[in-house]
Amino acid sequence: MARIRTVKPDLFVNERVAACSVTAVVTYIGLFTQADDHGRHRDNPAIIAGLLWPLRAEHTPVHVEEDLQQLADAGLICRYTGCDGKRYLHITGWYEHQKIDRPSQSRLPVCVAHHSDRRCGPCKGACAEVDANPQGGLAETSSNRRRALDPGPAPLPGLPSNRTTAPPAPGNVQPVDREAASGQGKETVGQGLFDEVSSKTHRELDEASTSGSRILDPGSSSPTGRTAPGATTAADLLAEYVTSCVQRPPGDVLGHLGRLLKKLLAEGIDVEHVRAGLARYAEIQGHPSRLPSLVNDAMNARVPAVQAASRTGTAHRAWTNPADAAAAYAEEL
Known part of the structure; x- marks a missing residue:
């Protein structure tokens, strides 16, 4: 929703603003009216072009992207990725130049590089941005205890360590110490049933796993989005x-x-x-x-009428008067 904002006279003698093109300055001023009460907005050139340039078809989202890049290079806006993974921007001098009476809470993520102390919309407070795990694993431990790998505890007495171990002889089975099996009360029973760990974990495969079906059928006629080897992509x-x-x-x-x-x-x-x-x-x-x-x-390029008629064998012939009119119209005269 557009809002009434303040444009100070100093803007037109600002050296950083003067370093940008005229269209970039118009986009910059237009962002004042579209940003929320904290100067934040979606960093989407198509959306911004539709809001600020609806009657200028020649100023496309491609040109708006150039405007935003100029403003970012000049330090007038900051383009960042929010905690939800989407792209946003905020006007860097917003709190110094815009005085909002009873500002509403922002629903957009905060820029942790500049306003880490401000309220984040999705986080409802300080932004709890989670660092990306380079290994692709989860930051928190799995709630399913059976999935955890625990090579520490020794196998329980009287139980086979794996499928290949022969079962114990009758009469040699020892009673199970449940206190030891439970890991001193910290692990569930059954954590130490296996004394060997798989040589390859889920994230240690030699080949990178790809999403979707593993079967590639180049001969399929249905458009599945996959291409046969050697085909133009x-x-x-x-x-x-x-x-x-x-x-x-x-x-x-x-x-x-x-x-x-x-x-x-x-x-x-x-x-x-x-x-x-x-x-x-x-x-x-x-x-x-x-x-x-x-x-x-x-x-579906249109074929000229002469070429189309020649393909069907009914090419048009221009009318010419007969050389012998009496012979041509003998039955009608």
């Missing part, structure tokens, strides 16, 4: 597009094009039609969302 087409450009396009443009290319190929559209549409897009540029329509033009 969305990454290959995107690389061809980048090669044809004078300078490397912004990351958001390439990401949008990559998703569209992958979706088009998954629909079963011929790769040559996709390549033709991408080549046309490289000529005219614009927003990446134009790519599907350009591919459709390549798929």
Whole structure:
């Protein structure tokens, strides 16, 4: 929801503001009206373009991304990743230049680099941002005690240590010491039944596990999103597009094009039609969302009427007067 904000006269003589383009300054001032009472907003160029530039179709989300990058380089905004994993931004001088009467609580995550003492929306207090585990494991221990690996306790007397150990002879079974089996009251019974630990844990596999089905069927006709070995992929087409450009396009443009290319190929559209549409897009540029329509033009290009008639064998012939009118119209005269 847009709000009434304050723009001070000093903004127009600020050297950091003067280092940005005019459109970046307009975007910066527009963010005042769209940010919440703590100067935070979603870092999404498409959303910001729809809010601030709805009547300027020529100023696309790609241009808004350039505006935001200029503002970030000048230190006017800070772009960060919240504790929920999404991208946000906040206006760096917000609390110094905006005086909000009875500000409402922010629902967005706080920037821990600048405002770690402020309230975080999702955390309902100080941001409890969890550090990423480089091993891919959970930060907390598993609630399922049977999944924990406990190589310390010795095997219980009278019980086999693994499947290959022969069972004890009759009469040699000793009574189970439940106090020792329970690990002095700290572990549940059964933790020490196995004296050997698997040589490979879940996170120590030689090959990286991939999500989805492990069966690759290149001969399947249904569009599953997978490609046969040696087939042209969305990454290959995107690389061809980048090669044809004078300078490397912004990351958001390439990401949008990559998703569209992958979706088009998954629909079963011929790769040559996709390549033709991408080549046309490289000529005219614009927003990446134009790519599907350009591919459709390549798929369903209109054939001239003369060529279409020649294919069916009914080519049109222009009318000419007969050389001998009496012979041509003998029955009608």
